[in-house]
Amino acid sequence: MSISSASAGANRIKNRGRLNRARTISFTWDGKSLNAYDGDTLASALLANGIHLTGRSFKYHRPRGILSAGPEEPNAIVDIARDTARRQPNVRATVQEVFDGMQANSQNRFPALIFDVGAVNDFFGPFIPAGFYYKTFMWPASFWKHVYEPFIRRAAGLGTAPTEADPDTYANRYAHCDVLVAGGGPAGIAAALAAARKGKSVILCDENADFGGHLRADIHAQIDGQPAMDWVASAVAELRSLDNATVLNRTTAFGYYTANMVALAERVTDHIADPDPELPRERLWQVRAGTVLIATGAIERHLVFHGNDRPAVMLASAAQMFANHFGVSIGKRVGVYTACDSAWQAAFDLHEAGSPIALIVDTRSEVPSQLLAKANDLGIAVKPGHKVTATSGRLRISSMTVEAENGHGKEKTPIDALIVSGGWTPSVHLFSQSRGRLKFDADNGRFLPDEVAENCICIGGCNGAMTLADALDDAANATGSKPANCEETGSMVGYQIGTSNGKTDSAFDKSFIDFQNDVTAKDIRLAVREGMLSIEHVKRYTTTGMATDQGKMSNMHGLAIAATELGREIPDIGLTTFRAPYTPVTFGTIINHAKGKLFDVTRTTPIHSWAQEHGAVFEDVGNWKRTWYFPKPGEDMQAAVNRECAATRNAAGIFDASTLGKIEVVGPDAVKFMELMYTNPWQKLAVGRCRYGIMLREDGFIYDDGVVGRLAEDRFHVTTTTGGAPRVLNHMEDYLQTEFPDWKVWLTSTSEQWAVIAVQGPKAREIIEPFVEDIDLDDMPHMSIREGRFCGVRTRLMRVSFTGELGFEINVPANYGRSVWEKIWERGEPLGLTPYGTEAMHVLRAEKGFIIVGQDTDGTVTPDDANLSWAIGKKKTDFVGIRGLKRIDLVAEGRRQLVGLKTLDPREVLEEGAQIVEDPHQPIPMKMIGFVTSSYWSENCGRSIALALIENGRAQMGEKLHVPMANGAIAVEVCETVFIDPDGSKLNG
Amino acid sequence: MDDVLQIEPLAGRRFAATGIALEPAPFCERFSLRAGPEEVAEVGKEIGIALPVKPKSSKTLKKISALWLGPDEWLIMAAPETGLSAKMSKLDGTLCSAVDVSHRNTAIYVEGPNALAVLNAGCPQNLSLTAFPKGACSRTIIGKSEIILLRESPERFRVECWRSFSDYVWNFLVDAGKSAQI
Structure with a gap:
């Protein structure tokens, strides 16, 4: 055979290879x-x-x-x-x-x-x-940040990261199957076919474009009487035709997780010139398999000798793959250096394909006679019991120096390529990730699967098979079928781990074990001499096995050298841990769909679109988008909030409160349950009335609050804070399911069933009155709830107020939310009705001293600290938190209590979170006695207002305190928390 | 009032790609029904459908569907003209909880030969016909959102979710729909 001068490269071999x-x-x-x-x-x-x-x-x-x-x-x-x-x-x-x-x-x-x-x-x-680097860049410490680290970062590292955003899409697929076969070599294909023929649901994946594993490099093997690759093609075609089989090429099984969950990365478009833009670049498969058949094969090792890293030094099996599968010649005068039979067959294939073999060097003095005979037939020179001690050639190898085991007969042979084999390392990565135990096979210098931890079976090369027949037998045994017949010429017998030319202590020795991280044999020996006893330490000190290839070829060599240096056996030193991923996986594949607008859920209310159309600015509250304020043209935030606050107190405001959490508590034991969950008494709350409820944790601190309406003897409409809705329901369910499972009471989240429109202000009643049906507004005092109709739609109408004004919260089924809002708006706008957002809501409630859980409380605030002792049922004998409230430190003097603050300069607005001291002239660090929890400009008060938690705050009314800031302390006066309408006449009007 | 309109959260959306079509389901009445084992039979009699008690199963009778969600929990659904609300109000004297959640949820039909692949982009459950046959239902997830999944036929699924999650669920299904072809 000769090399053709085909247009796709001068080194194509005529009539060789499987490419079109x-x-x-x-x-x-x-x-x-x-x-x-x-x-x-x-x-x-x-x-x-x-x-x-x-x-x-x-x-x-x-x-x-x-x-x-x-x-x-x-x-x-x-x-x-x-x-x-x-x-x-x-x-x-x-x-x-x-x-x-x-x-x-x-x-x-x-x-x-x-x-x-x-x-x-x-x-x-x-x-x-x-x-x-550890030794050199230690001193002085200040050099690290500005000298050493930038220098190392620039010098080291492979490649440069792209700077533009990744425009590609990625996908995910969950899948279940009876049998997952990881690896599409002969064992994997045979097992997948046998399982699928038995009716099992099967997924077969292989990391390469073509199935066949090492058979792709083979032109001699026969299976079931046909060339092995023809058998592969027909088996894969049969699998693809079956409904119960999924066949995935270019798909790497990279991670093995608990309970037979295996992660696969499928490369969908990386090989396509002009991919459909709708196709994902890669797809993550998360497969839950009944049984995992691990058929991941084995990886050939290089040999460790001086100069083993020059270009055109190549694994023997790789050269064979390039010749037989790709039809590519790697050289015109090829040397062979091996410790394993399989490289001899590779040499024969290359020789016959127009790459003459200059010399076969085998570290073993005993080589199977049929290999020697075949070499003799082909006229190839052989040197068993010899070693390669050096190579030359700067950008490509040009010679190898060979000598006998005893150091005699040193001879230099000119070559333009060198193929090497140190034997084969079974790919036990996935098995080891599954927590399966390995055992050392001392006869063949390798680790093999031993005890399984998951329902998996290793077959073929990864299980130690050394011939095609062994691999097919493994597949048959794993699937309870008959093995396919085969004929072959190859064998993987023979190995070398560690250096093949003994210790070389020359400082200039370049016997590489880890190519990517440039770790040499002498580096390992140095690490051991410097006290690294564990292979895990050796790995980190030398960085062997830490590159992107994770030491697939180098680990066994590093282990053997360390063992020799320590004078211990390999199994005593142990193996570094195999971790996912087997090969690098892109971040895109791991996050797959979760980018852009699918990064997280964005929740909006039924009234959101109206607010958008009316120029609202939104703020994020948990996953919700809430209306923050409604600026008019030319207004900044403060101007808009001032206008919204004033309008609500002077006429009326309308506010979207739909995000409030709502829980319907139903059943004969509902009231008993409410008594337990909240500090307040509920037994005597009449049907149709509401009450402000405080919920504590067992430790006695405030957890949530909200208004609760009683709809019937056995039915409560509970509201929670927006952010608290999910955790409050969980907290309730937790007690119900674990402590009181026999109570007849059920909880249903109705947060999203109801759109909630708050209309607050002196004109609130005038605005809503014409819409109300089946409800007598005259018979609706403050803190009441009625069921009836609003705008012809079913409603739960509540008279409640978070502003201190006369107010209603109109609950209507969510689909009607926007339409009802528009009806109210249509009527109210001429009467001065003004839409307001969460910022104005915060100011309005602060003017009345109403707390916001999570802003004025921080998980260490009791009801008494927040001036809410009145909300604790004095006669109650039990509720969640009742014992916590009796803890010594919770009843002690000196707790921080919620008070109001007025700055002496009324125009000065404090910063929320600012610390408070008694004497601003005391030495630093000063004694902090509390901090500001809420602070606003109040247009209605014509001054700034603030709430704060201060030690013994209630006893300090009228006292002057100080808020130290970067440019001087701000003087404040302690006051009551209610800044407007302290007797509540507006509420009840 | 004559012109107070209902606005469904996904109104007007449509999506189709190879082997997959998405469509918002029309409005229906829904109740979250809770009842203990002693009351199951009586509750079923009142509303005219024997409640399924087998996990992951549903029953549909006279256009009313009852989906098993847990040992004491069902989702009852019916088109508005079925008069489900009236039937549920008969439960007032029965030891159970029936709460109207018609507007809390909305639903998307996922239909076509690739429906399973689209759903399995975000739903970790085994949706093969043997594990999840026609009529099977489950409270599960799509991506980061909780859903209730009901298989109406081998290639047609109903995905129920809370209304404020529906934009996310819809967008997820569209994203998955574009990449469902293997």
Whole structure:
């Protein structure tokens, strides 16, 4: 076979590979235009175009190439863009599929990939050992923030984050299945097919574009009498045709959570040149599976020797994948360095595909005779029992130096690529995430699944299968079916972990174990010498296994070197913990739908649209949008609030109170329940009357408040604060379900059943009177509730006031809210009716000294502190909080009590939260005796007003106190909390 | 008053994409019904429908639907012309709680071959026909909002939610509807 000069790269192998070569697509690499075929990864396309150098390493800026053909890739980490907004750094070139118009760029280099200034670090390598930053940047402390950290941040790090907002969308899907198969190699496919044929609901996922796993790199294996990849194609086609099977390619099972919940990341459009804009870029799958079959295969390891990181040093299986699947040749004179049988077959495939093998070096002196015979047949030179001790070549490997185990026969062989294999590491990541226990297989130098913690079964390579037949047997056993027949030539026997050329203590040794974080074998040894005994410490000190590849190739090497240095066995040192995600997952996928207007719920009332049309400004109260104030043209907030407050006291105001929490308490035990939940007495509250209720927690502090109306002997209409609605219902339900489950009383939230329109002010009655039917307003004293009709609509009409004015709260079914509001507005506007918002509501209630729970209380305020002792039923023997109120510190002298404050300068408005002292001239720190809880300009009083919690406040009426501020103390006088109409004549008028 | 209009929170909205259509359900009367095990039979007799007692099940008789929401909780729904309010008022002497929540909730019909995929974008429940057959109902979630889900047919679901959450639920279903195609 010979290399064709096909248009998608000079290194395409004639008649090799499974890509469709009918059409070429075009992309750029560092600005240069190149061609590829559909199905190429960026890695295969670059290799086809003769490009091995793909990036610079993290610490030493050493030139690096493509090491693998899969998600374990530590080196070829690149930046991929469609346009300026759709750009992602740190993409693995071995995973990213090429699409027409793709812009790919190398990272971590300046000014150019082939000449990088940062590479001076490579020469200073001996002076940048493990822990260098810990040791160097310790002193002086003040240097850290302005010198060391900015320097390290600029020098380190891979890629640059995009600066524009991500315009793509992401999706989520919850799914349930009997069997989830993670991994679509031979074991996974066979098991998925067997389970689906038995009628189980099955989800099969694989991280690659094509199913088949390592079979994609294989051209010899046969399953059920046909080429293995034909068997894969027909099995996947059968699965896709079944209603009970879901087949997901480009989908990585990245996290294994409690009770067989497995998270998958599906890449939907990253491989498409011109995706449908409605399609999500990625989709998160949250799968709840009856059984999880973990068929995640195994990952080939590199070998640890000096100079093992030069571009064109590549895993043997990767080279085989590039040749057999992508039809790409990696070199014209290829060296082989292995400790495992599988690399021999890779070498034979490459040799037959036009990449002559210069020499096979095997660390083992005993190599299976059939491999030696085949090499002999092909005329390939072999050196069993030898090792590679060095390599040369700056931007691409140019030679390897080989010597015998005993150090004799040192010889340099010119090569243009080197394929390596240290054996295979089973991918136990998902199994380990499921809290399954691993055991060490000393014969083969690997950890294997042992005790399961979830309902899962490991099959194939991740379970230690070394041949295709073993993998298919695993699948059959897991599904209770007959194994497929197979013929094959491959085997994964043979391994090497740790350094393959012994200890090298030279300061210039570059035997890398972790390529992405530039960790060498000697770094691990140094860490151990400096006292890191646990592998978890070694990991953090050297950063081995901490890069985006999470040490998929390096962990076993690091472990073996540390074990040797400590003189202990590998199982005694333990393994670092496997954590989700298996490969990096974008934030977009994790938040999926929850962005923009779906970031959180925005709740609006039925009257919201009217307020919008009338120029309202809104404020956020929990998830609600509440009307804050209604500015007229030219008005600022203060002017609007002043006008709204004055109009309400002089004529009438209209206010949307729909967000108030409402709970209907129904049942023969309703009154008994109310007695328990609130401090007030309820037995004697007559039907048709209302009462202001205080709710405490067990500790005796105020939890919520609200007006409660009695609709019938066994039915109460309870209102809560806007923010308190959900927690008050939960608090009530908690007592009902856990303490009094046999009481005949039920709670229903009716917050959203009723739109609530408050009409407050001297003209309130005049305005609403014509709309009221079946209710006698003359028979409605302050604090009463009636059912009847309003504007022809069913109503619960309450005469209540949070302003101190004559007032009504009109409850109508929510769908009628806006229409009824408009009717009232139509009639009231000529009479001076003015819409007001929450800010005016706050001022109006403060003028009357009415508290707002959460503003004038902070969870440490008792009813007495808030001057609300009158609301506690004196004869009551029980309610939630009654014992708390008797605590010594709650009845002690000196508690902070709610009082009013008047600034001596009436124009000065205090800041809410400001602290209060007796003597402003005392030394700092001063003794604080309280703080301001509410403070406003009151247009109705013609001055500022404030509420405050002050130690022994009620005993200090008329006293002068001080509020220290940045530019001087403000003098205030303690006063009653009621600033307007102290005898309540307006309320009852 | 003659011209006091009802305004449903999702009035006028429509959405359709491949295999999925969303539509606000017309207004209906709804009651939250609470009753202990001893009263279930009597309550059912008064309103003319035997209350379902099996979890996740519903019953529809003479255009009145009763949805099981918990061991002592049902949602009773019917079109306005059914006279549900009158039937519920017969319960006044019975040991139970019936509270009108007609305006608290609103509903969205989710219909089409992709209905299940759209709902499962935000609802973690197993909605396969075996686990959630026709007539099945459940109080569950869509994204960050509580909903009550009722399967009216294999490809038609009714999503009930509180009115102020309906804009979020609608937008979520639209977002999911655009991306439902696998």
